[in-house]
Amino acid sequence: MLKRNINLFIALYAFFIIxxxxxxxxxxxxxxxxxxxxxGRIIFYYSFFTVLSNLMLAFSxxxxxxxxNCNRYSFKxxxxxxxxxxxxxxxxxxxxxxGIHKPPNTLLQFTNESLHVILPxxxxxxxxxxxxxxxxxxxxxxxxxxxxxxYGIYIFIRGYLTNQYPYPFINVVxxxxxxxxxxxxxxxxxxxxLALLLWVIDCFRRRI
Numbered sequence: 536m537l538k539r540n541i542n543l544f545i546a547l548y549a550f551f552i553i554x555x556x557x558x559x560x561x562x563x564x565x566x567x568x569x570x571x572x573x574x575g576r577i578i579f580y581y582s583f584f585t586v587l588s589n590l591m592l593a594f595s596x597x598x599x600x601x602x603x604n605c606n607r608y609s610f611k612x613x614x615x616x617x618x619x620x621x622x623x624x625x626x627x628x629x630x631x632x633x634g635i636h637k638p639p640n641t642l643l644q645f646t647n648e649s650l651h652v653i654l655p656x657x658x659x660x661x662x663x664x665x666x667x668x669x670x671x672x673x674x675x676x677x678x679x680x681x682x683x684x685x686y687g688i689y690i691f692i693r694g695y696l697t698n699q700y701p702y703p704f705i706n707v708v709x710x711x712x713x714x715x716x717x718x719x720x721x722x723x724x725x726x727x728x729l730a731l732l733l734w735v736i737d738c739f740r741r742r743i
Contacts, residue, residue, distance in 0.1 A: 538665045539603065542596040545658055549593035552649045553586060555642070565639060570699065582690060583701045585628070588620025589650050592658045603667065611670045612678040618662055619679065619729045621655035623722065635703065663736070671737040676730045683726050687719055 559565070560580040561573045570576045580586060595614040598605050628636070628651040638644045690701065700706040704718040 538661075539600050541657075541661050541665070543600040545654065545661060546593045546597040546600065548649070549589045549596075549654055552646045552654070553590060553593075556580065556586075556646050556650075559643065565643075568699070570697075579699060579701070582693065584620065584686070585624045585650050587686070588617060588624050589654050590617075592617030592621050592654065596658075596661075599667065605667075606670070608675070608678070611672075611675045612682065615671060615675055615679045615730060615733065616682060618659065618733060619726055621658050622729055623725060624651055625655040626725075627722070631704065632702070663740075666740065668737050668740045671730075671734045673734075676727075676734060679730055680723075680727055683723060687723065691715075691719075 557577065557580065560576045564571060564576065570579050591613045595610065595617050598610055636647070638647045690705065691707070694700040694705075694707055698708050700708070700715075703709060705715045707715045710718075
């Protein structure tokens, strides 16, 4: 029962936080370089790796709330994407972006910390304690990595068409293609390395 309650809490917390930010992005242009239309801002908001990672963590936790034995391939890919994604979110934000990104008000400071610190921590801790394990295999890692590549292609195509990029280190307009692709490649390598690390942990936890 505790495990289900924790998963439900993570899912509802993430949906609540993302819901708040979605509402704000729809009604407010927070930065002059953001899209001027509500629809444009929502598309821009849901292009953030942070948002998508927390959404996938939330969806996987919601699935586990109602079906703790869920073992579908699509679930396993989404679960791995969510877990690895929130780790990358926490690492990149706290090491690189914290000094750059300044939320304009207290509410957005709270949602920002929730997405970049609180949810990653409780999401990973819940997985380390309760799993479920036996959900990470090589084909799952391949599926997760391919979805990451698709996301990267989408970001660069959208950026080419709109001159809008979700993160400064991949902003081609500011840093050029060489530096942007190098930064994106570094994130891809980090994603693959963390996925393999979680696979090792998963294999170890199966035996406990």
